[in-house]
Amino acid sequence: MSENEHECSISDAIEGKMIHTRNLTKIQRYGGIEQNILQNVNVDIEAGEFVCLLGPSGSGKSSLMNMFGLIDTPTSGDLLMMGHDVTNLKERQRINLRRGSIGNIFQSFGLIEELNVFENIELPLQYLKYNKQTRYSKVTAVLDRLNITHLKKYYPKQLDGLHKQLVGIGRAIVIEPDILLADEPTGCLNSNSGSKIMEVLNSINEQGTTIVMATHSANDADKAQRIVQIFDGHIITENIKNRL
Numbered sequence: 001m002s003e004n005e006h007e008c009s010i011s012d013a014i015e016g017k018m019i020h021t022r023n024l025t026k027i028q029r030y031g032g033i034e035q036n037i038l039q040n041v042n043v044d045i046e047a048g049e050f051v052c053l054l055g056p057s058g059s060g061k062s063s064l065m066n067m068f069g070l071i072d073t074p075t076s077g078d079l080l081m082m083g084h085d086v087t088n089l090k091e092r093q094r095i096n097l098r099r100g101s102i103g104n105i106f107q108s109f110g111l112i113e114e115l116n117v118f119e120n121i122e123l124p125l126q127y128l129k130y131n132k133q134t135r136y137s138k139v140t141a142v143l144d145r146l147n148i149t150h151l152k153k154y155y156p157k158q159l160d161g162l163h164k165q166l167v168g169i170g171r172a173i174v175i176e177p178d179i180l181l182a183d184e185p186t187g188c189l190n191s192n193s194g195s196k197i198m199e200v201l202n203s204i205n206e207q208g209t210t211i212v213m214a215t216h217s218a219n220d221a222d223k224a225q226r227i228v229q230i231f232d233g234h235i236i237t238e239n240i241k242n243r244l
Contacts, residue, residue, distance in 0.1 A: 017080070018179055018210045019045040019068060024077035026063055026233075037063045038074070039233045045212060050205040052224035053214040060233040061214040065183050068212055069102055070094040082178050099127055103172030107184035109164040111156040111171075118143070118152040121170040128175065142170045146200065162193035169200060173209070180204065182213040186220055198223045 026038040038060045045051050053061040066072040067079060070086060079087050082101055086094065104110075111120050118139055125135045143149040146166050156164055165185060172180055182201060186194030198220055205211045205225075213224060221227050229237040 017044050018047050018049075018082055019043065019212070020078070020080040021067075022078040024064075024067070024079060025075050026060075026067070026072070027075045037233055041077070041230075041233075041235055043228060043235065045210065047210055048205075048208055050202070050211045050223075050225045051213070052221040052227050053212065053230055054216070054218065054221040054227050055214075055230040056216050058232075059230045061230050062183060063233075064230070065181055065212070065214045068179070069104055069181050070098040099124070100175060101178045103175060103177035103180045105165070105168050105172050105180065105182040105185045107187040109156070109161075109168045109188070111164060111167055113156050115155075116152065117148065117154050117156075117159075117167050117170075120156070120167055121174050124171060124175050138174050139170075142174045146170050160193075161189045162196060165189065165193075165197050166200070169197070169204075173204060178210065180209050180211045182211060184215055185213065186215070186217065194220065 021041055021043045024038055024041040024043075025036070028035045028037050041060075041064060043064075053064060055061045063072065067074060068081070070081065070089075074087065077087075078085070081097070084097060086097065089097070112123070115123065121142055122135050122139045125138060130138070140149075143152055146169065148163060148166050148170070151159065151163060151167075156167070159167065165188075169185075180201075185201065186197050189197065194217075201211060201213070202223060211224075213220070215221055225240065227237075227239045228235060229239075
């Protein structure tokens with residue numbers, strides 16, 4: 001295939017898609033030993049979908065999430081995000097695209113202990129150069145949306161796991177991202193708190209945000225619209241769920 005034919009193929013493939021991968025491969029080298037982390041991964045995620053990557057520890061789902069988050073790069077294959085071919089972007093270009101378009105939710109919350117709830121949620125807006133008034137308005141709206149306004153002056157050490165994750169979600173959505181990536185978002189929570197977090201994610205998705213979640217929990221995966229099952233770096237099944 002010529003370069004022009006390849007570009008046309010990519011252009012056709014990404015129409016209407018938030019994420020598109022073709023033959024995505026990741027190889028890690030440990031000394032003289034190579035390990036295949038991802039092998040020929042083909043995934044398409046449409047705008048507005050809630051897709052779950054389901055697999056056990058070591059299956060490659062977190063590595064794939066790191067690529068979707070523009071934190072890592074593939075060894076080979078094509079990766080397109082939000083209409084951009086990001087396979088060979090320079091680091092500064094990746095950072096700029098990531099900051100304004102991708103929100104991240106982490107298993108261990110990732111909050112800054114020295115900042116209170118309001119300040120933790122506000123932080124990504126400061127990197128995007130919003131003025132103080134706009135930051136205040138956006139953070140206040142998110143606090144209200146997540147019903148945690150009463151906690152805005154609390155510090156992470158004063159919060160339980162559920163509320164830490166709600167703050168983490170608030171920080172991820174305050175930039176109004178095109179894609180929300182959630183890597184094991186209920187992994188540090190009990191079942192009741194985890195169910196509440198899944199309700200919040202479903203609510204965010206219903207308002208139009210594309211969500212990709214990685215988990216080993218079949219129960220959490222069942223809350224998504226589509227399950228992509230991954231094992232030993234391979235996509236092995238895809239199932240469409242009908243949410244009520």
